[in-house]
Amino acid sequence: MDLGILATILDSALRLSIPLLAACLAGLWSERSGVVDIGLEGKMLVAAAAAAAAAYAFGSAWVGLLFGILASIAFALIHGFASISQRGNQIVSGVAINMLAAGLTAIVGNAWYGQGGRTPPLEGDQRFGDFVFGHSVLVYVTLLAVPVTWFVLGRTRFGLRLRAVGENPAAVDTAGISVAGLRYSAVVIGGILCGIGGTYLSVAQAAGFLPNMTAGRGFIALAALIFAKWRAWPALGACFLFGLLDAIANQLQGFSLPGIGEIPVQAIQALPYLMTVILLAGVIGKAIPPRAAGVPYVKER
Amino acid sequence: MSPAIELIAINKSFGAVHANKDVNLSVERGTIHGIVGENGAGKSTLMSILYGFYEADSGEIRVSGKPTRIRSSNDAINAGIGMVHQHFMLVEPLTVVENVMLGAEGGAMLRAGEAKVRKELARLAKDYGLEIDVDATVAELSVGLQQRVEILKALYRGADTLILDEPTAVLTPPEADALFELLRSLKQQGKTVILITHKLREIMAITDRVSVMRRGEMVATVETANTSPPELAELMVGRRVLLRVEKTEKAPGAPMLEVQNLSVVDARGVLRVADASLTVHAGEIVGIAGVAGNGQSELLEAIAGMRRPVLGSVRFEGQNIGAADHNPHQMRKLGLLHVPEDRLRMGLVPAFPAFESAILGFSEEPQLGCGPILDHDRLVADLARKMEQYDVRPPAPRLKTSNFSGGNQQKIVLAREIERNPKVLLVGQPTRGVDIGAIEFIHRRLIALRDAGVGILLVSVELDEIMHLSDRILTMCGGKITGERKASETNEQDLGLLMAGVTDEAA
Numbered sequence: 001m002d003l004g005i006l007a008t009i010l011d012s013a014l015r016l017s018i019p020l021l022a023a024c025l026a027g028l029w030s031e032r033s034g035v036v037d038i039g040l041e042g043k044m045l046v047a048a049a050a051a052a053a054a055a056y057a058f059g060s061a062w063v064g065l066l067f068g069i070l071a072s073i074a075f076a077l078i079h080g081f082a083s084i085s086q087r088g089n090q091i092v093s094g095v096a097i098n099m100l101a102a103g104l105t106a107i108v109g110n111a112w113y114g115q116g117g118r119t120p121p122l123e124g125d126q127r128f129g130d131f132v133f134g135h136s137v138l139v140y141v142t143l144l145a146v147p148v149t150w151f152v153l154g155r156t157r158f159g160l161r162l163r164a165v166g167e168n169p170a171a172v173d174t175a176g177i178s179v180a181g182l183r184y185s186a187v188v189i190g191g192i193l194c195g196i197g198g199t200y201l202s203v204a205q206a207a208g209f210l211p212n213m214t215a216g217r218g219f220i221a222l223a224a225l226i227f228a229k230w231r232a233w234p235a236l237g238a239c240f241l242f243g244l245l246d247a248i249a250n251q252l253q254g255f256s257l258p259g260i261g262e263i264p265v266q267a268i269q270a271l272p273y274l275m276t277v278i279l280l281a282g283v284i285g286k287a288i289p290p291r292a293a294g295v296p297y298v299k300e301r
Numbered sequence: 302m303s304p305a306i307e308l309i310a311i312n313k314s315f316g317a318v319h320a321n322k323d324v325n326l327s328v329e330r331g332t333i334h335g336i337v338g339e340n341g342a343g344k345s346t347l348m349s350i351l352y353g354f355y356e357a358d359s360g361e362i363r364v365s366g367k368p369t370r371i372r373s374s375n376d377a378i379n380a381g382i383g384m385v386h387q388h389f390m391l392v393e394p395l396t397v398v399e400n401v402m403l404g405a406e407g408g409a410m411l412r413a414g415e416a417k418v419r420k421e422l423a424r425l426a427k428d429y430g431l432e433i434d435v436d437a438t439v440a441e442l443s444v445g446l447q448q449r450v451e452i453l454k455a456l457y458r459g460a461d462t463l464i465l466d467e468p469t470a471v472l473t474p475p476e477a478d479a480l481f482e483l484l485r486s487l488k489q490q491g492k493t494v495i496l497i498t499h500k501l502r503e504i505m506a507i508t509d510r511v512s513v514m515r516r517g518e519m520v521a522t523v524e525t526a527n528t529s530p531p532e533l534a535e536l537m538v539g540r541r542v543l544l545r546v547e548k549t550e551k552a553p554g555a556p557m558l559e560v561q562n563l564s565v566v567d568a569r570g571v572l573r574v575a576d577a578s579l580t581v582h583a584g585e586i587v588g589i590a591g592v593a594g595n596g597q598s599e600l601l602e603a604i605a606g607m608r609r610p611v612l613g614s615v616r617f618e619g620q621n622i623g624a625a626d627h628n629p630h631q632m633r634k635l636g637l638l639h640v641p642e643d644r645l646r647m648g649l650v651p652a653f654p655a656f657e658s659a660i661l662g663f664s665e666e667p668q669l670g671c672g673p674i675l676d677h678d679r680l681v682a683d684l685a686r687k688m689e690q691y692d693v694r695p696p697a698p699r700l701k702t703s704n705f706s707g708g709n710q711q712k713i714v715l716a717r718e719i720e721r722n723p724k725v726l727l728v729g730q731p732t733r734g735v736d737i738g739a740i741e742f743i744h745r746r747l748i749a750l751r752d753a754g755v756g757i758l759l760v761s762v763e764l765d766e767i768m769h770l771s772d773r774i775l776t777m778c779g780g781k782i783t784g785e786r787k788a789s790e791t792n793e794q795d796l797g798l799l800m801a802g803v804t805d806e807a808a
Contacts (some may be wrong), residue, residue, distance in 0.1 A: 157406040157414075164392040164403050171390040174354070175404030175454075176375030291393070299354060 009247045014139065015205060017243025019044065019214075022142045022197030023221035024228070024235045025149055026190035032153065032230055033186030034166040034292040036090040039079050039097030040194055041218025047072040047198025049105035052119040052209035053112070055126045064126070064203045065138075069195030075101065076191030077184075084183045087296035098218075106211040117211035119202070128204035136204040142196060143236075150232040162186055166290035169297040179297045194218075216273075223276045229287045245275050303366030305330040305462050305493040306351065306382075311360035313346055320346040321357070322517045328462070330365075333484060333494040335504040335525070338514035339537055339736040340707060344497050347514070348464050352384045353377040364462075378404075383455025384464040389447050393440040397450050398422070400439055401457050418457065425456055429486055445476040452483070462493040469503060473592045474764065474797030481507050499737075501530040501544070502765065513537055538738045545769050546744040548751075553772065554583030556619070557756040558604070558637065558725045563613030565599045565780075573599040574610070575780040581725060581756040586747065588759045588771030588788070591800050596780035597760040598642055601729050604758070605639040606632045618724065633662060638718040642729025642760065644707075648714040651703035656680040658702040659687070659717050687716040692742060708739030715746060725756045732766060744770060764793060764800075778802040 023040040030037040050071035055064025075097055082093040106117040113119055128136035153159035161182055165172045169179045197217075202209040220242055228234035249268040256262045306328040313321040321343045328334045338344045350357045353371040362369050364380045371377050377384070391400050398418050407414030419435060426432050433442075433449055442450065448468065455463055465484075469477040484494050484507060496508060504511050505525060512522040513536040521536050534542045558581040565574035574596045581587045589597050602608045604615060606628040615622045617635055626632075629639065641647035649658040660669060660680060670676040684698040691712040693705070702710065711731065718726065728747065732740045747770060751757055761767050767774055768788060776784045776799035784799035 155411055157409050157411060160395075160399055160403060160406060160411060164395060164399075167392045167394055168390065170388075171392050171400075171403065174352075174374045174384065174386065174390040176373060176378050177404050 005251065009244070009251055011134070012250065013240060013244040013247040014135065015243075016246045017239045018139050018142050019197040019201050019205070019217050020221050020224060020242055021236060021239040022145070022193050022200065023218050024224045024239050025142075025145050025232065026193035026197070027222055027225045028149065028228075028230055028232065028235055029162075029186045029193070030190040031225065031293050032166045032290055033162050033183045034169060034290060034295065034297070035080070035083055035183055035187055036094065036294040037079065037187075037190060038091060038094035038219075038222060039075065039101075040190075040221050041214050041216065042094075042098035042101030043072045043075045043191060043194035044198035044201065044218055045098075045101040045105055045212070045214045046075055047195040048202035048213055049109060049119070049198075049209045051195075051199035052122060052202040053109075055122055055203050056119055056208075059124075059126055061122075061126060061128045061203050065128075065196070065199045068199035068203070069192050072195035072198060073188055073191035076187045076194070080184050080187040083296060084180050084187070087298060090294050090296075102212060105209070109209065109211065117209075119209040122203060122207045126203070127207055128200075136200070138196060138200040138204050142193075142200070145193060145196075146232050146236045153232065158185075163290075166292055169292055170299075173297070173299070183297075220273070220276060223280060226287045226289075227276075227279060230290060242276070245271055302330060303363075304328055305365060306495070307361075307363040307366075308347070308351065309361040309363065311347065311350060311362075312358045313343075313350060313355060314358060319517050321350070324360070324514070324517075324519045326512055326519060326522070328493060328495060329510070330493050331488060331491050332509040333488055333496060333507055335508035335511035336495065336497045336514065337499060337501065337504055337511060337533060337537055339499070339738075340734055341516075342514040342537070343517040344514050345466060348384065348466060348495070348497060351377065352382060352464060378458050378460075381459060381461035382464065383458060383460025383462070385448065385451040385455065385466065385468060387466040387468075387470060389451050391439045391447055391450060394438055396438050397433055397435045397442075397453075400450055401435075401454050403454075405458055421457055422453060425453055428490070429456075429483060431456075431483070444471045445473070445479070448472070448480070460492070462495065463487065464495045464497070466497045467499070468496070469498065469500065471593065473801050474793060475801055477503075500765075501533050504533065505530060515539060534737055538736070540738070542737055543741050544737075546741065546748055548748045548770075551584055551752065551772075553585035553756075554754060556580050557583050557617070558758065559616040559619075560604060561614045561616070563600065563603060563610045563615070565596070565603045565608055566611050567599065573780050574603060577613070577777075577780075577782050579758075579775060579782065581758050583724075583756050584751055584754045585773065586751050586757040586759055586771050588761065588767035588774045589777055590764055590767045590774055590796055591760075591762070591777035593762045595777045595800075597777050598729065599780075600777070601639075601642070601727050601758070601760050605629055605637070605641075605727055629662070633721075636722070636724035637727065638721055638723035638725075639727040640711075640714055640718050640729065640731060642733070644710055644714050645703075649702050649710060651701075653702050654699050655688075655702050655705065655713055656684045656698040659684045659698070659713055661717070663717070663721065684713075684716075687720060688713075691716045691746075706736070707734035708736045708743075711735050711743065712739065715743065719746065719750060723750075723755055725758070726750065727758050727760075729760045730762065731759070732761070732763065740766075764796060768793070768796075776800045 023044055027037050027040050047068035051064040051068030054067035055061050079093050079097055082088040083090040109117040128138055131137040161177055165179055165182045173179050201213055224238035224242055227238040249271045252268050304327045308326040311321050311324040324347055336344050349355050353373045353376050356372055362371055369380050398415060402414055402418045407417055422435050431449055431453055439447055468480060487494060508525045511525050513520050515537060530544055534544055560579050563574055563577045567573045577600055591597050603610045617637060645651055681698040688696040693709045693712045731743050759770060771788045774786045774788055775782050776796055778800055779802060783802055783804045
């Protein structure tokens with residue numbers, strides 16, 4: 001293989017891994033605090049839609065980012081209210097977030113722009129252009145979130161409390177710290193990260209919003225989170241690996257195998273998902289989630 | 302000097318349940334104050350109010366004479382109150398240092414606070430003999446050491462008054478002794494200790510004063526020196542109780558159950574029972590003493606046929622039980638019945654009406670109905686009769702199983718098994734979560750059964766219970782049987798050492 005193709009694949013792998021990484025870190029924050037978040041997909045989707053619409057309306061990618069993050073936080077708070085304050089089932093709430101996001105973005109998009117749910121194409125300042133080495137600023141922000149997450153969780157008071165609340169909220173409560181406060185903070189941080197990931201999709205990687213443009217990335221991010229055993233640096237590795245698979249799949253399109261002929265596009269596109277299943281089933285060993293993940297905190301009586 | 306803690310006219314209701322009724326309590330500074338009462342008497346609720354877990358509906362809390370509002374654990378900590386919960390409030394994957402500093406980190410960055418915590422822990426280790434590896438994760442520590450972390454947490458946060466909720470439930474006797482030594486040294490340094498327990502022996506051994514609660518009310522506070530276990534038991538229950546049921550010496554009969562070289566491996570591949578051998582004769586109670594989690598449960602389940610042993614054999618009435626026949630159904634048919642230790646998980650179906658729970662495992666018996674159809678009226682009548690015999694309250698066969706108290710649920714299980722005329726009865730934790738009054742009843746029943754010639758294998762973590770009931774006592778530690786004693790020829794210290802794994806050969 002010549003170096004040109006290799007460089008193209010790696011470059012494209014980085015590009016493709018960024019939304020995964022943003023969502024994966026969002027899930028990491030949420031789940032380390034004990035709130036299971038399968039609504040990553042939905043949050044990225046509303047962020048992508050809101051960011052594209054705002055960038056188009058205000059002519060600024062940065063305003064787009066702001067609205068993307070706000071939309072994502074709003075959905076994160078819905079999930080927080082359902083699962084922290086109301087102690088509802090976190091899986092059900094997450095599913096609801098995903099369905100709501102998928103429906104809402106398509107309907108509102110179509111009502112506003114009449115283009116089947118798409119936003120009009122973004123150009124110029126409406127998009128995040130190249131920042132350094134041909135990548136947009138959001139790539140670097142997301143990459144920076146890895147060491148920041150690692151440091152805050154491991155070395156700060158907030159991080160210690162957050163790790164504790166994901167393992168044993170009663171211990172945090174009896175130590176005189178608010179369980180709900182910590183969990184809401186984590187969920188909002190997750191919202192911000194999903195907002196960045198979603199904005200990246202519609203305003204940096206693409207030029208505008210398409211219905212369902214997240215295409216399962218939120219779920220792949222969850223797989224990466226388990227693969228990384230809920231830790232920040234391994235999350236970077238896992239997301240890059242999935243990005244790489246995606247990039248290779250793109251390169252393989254139109255490639256013919258001797259004796260079989262051209263590989264169908266669908267089969268290639270299924271590759272990352274297939275790899276996820278294989279990796280999760282066989283290679284990584286036992287991944288133990290935070291002990292209190294998914295369990296609403298109720299004072300015993 | 303004003304008392305360390307005063308609770309005045311505390312009331313607390315949960316729905317229709319009046320958990321605390323006008324409770325008054327005064328705890329003198331520098332004393333160890335015991336609080337006793339049956340399950341549901343309101344002890345834990347009262348302490349949860351003092352520690353800010355719940356807020357009282359009415360009443361006043363005074364700390365060192367000052368009226369204090371305690372609305373959260375934080376308020377309690379600031380008022381100098383620390384609590385060691387029965388179920389430890391520790392974060393297992395975190396280290397001792399991290400657990401101690403949680404909630405009092407001393408700044409946004411951990412590094413600065415950590416040095417302070419280490420210094421303070423070293424000081425506490427010196428002052429009170431609370432040595433511990435501060436960099437170990439809590440999950441790696443033994444239960445006794447985890448409790449030590451809880452105490453260190455409270456002391457680090459500046460507790461003057463320490464509340465301990467059933468602290469010895471999870472400890473070996475030597476660990477419990479060490480804890481009491483520590484509590485005495487805390488007292489000498491001017492700290493106040495509130496000890497919640499249902500073990501009257503502990504109350505007598507260590508407290509200065511003791512308060513008794515019954516059905517949400519504080520019924521008495523007495524100087525420990527001026528009272529006795531029978532008097533305390535009577536105050537707790539509201540009537541006279543026998544703490545120790547008399548039993549006569551009796552020569553055991555033929556061997557009924559013989560277990561040879563049994564080994565059990567659990568689902569995770571850990572060896573839980575290692576090469577255990579024992580024999581139970583007719584008309585004999587064999588007790589297995591040990592701290593919870595040392596293989597007793599697995600041994601009992603393996604004998605009952607619920608777990609397949611990896612090695613070893615079981616003989617019943619001299620007949621070898623083949624692997625194919627070694628299941629609960631077959632063993633029951635042979636006359637080996639089982640009162641499992643976790644009645645809500647293995648003994649009953651909480652959501653069933655009592656009369657259905659009362660035939661679990663026996664629903665195929667022909668007299669219970671007509672073919673596959675169960676005769677409900679008949680089941681109800683049967684259970685009503687048993688409920689009268691076993692003094693189950695309320696005597697309502699159609700009531701949901703979960704609506705009975707622990708002691709009454711246990712009586713339903715006992716009635717079901719005992720009335721099937723066992724030849725051998727396996728009994729696990731027969732009085733866990735059972736009130737003193739019901740304990741007396743259950744003990745009487747078991748002894749009557751033994752006198753009638755039934756062989757009983759008893760597993761209990763309550764050493765008192767083992768010593769009162771058993772004719773012969775085996776001790777288990779780490780899955781091995783570490784010793785055997787005649788009940789008449791041993792004492793608590795002796796058994797405590799065996800339970801801690803100090804075997805005869807080693808000693």
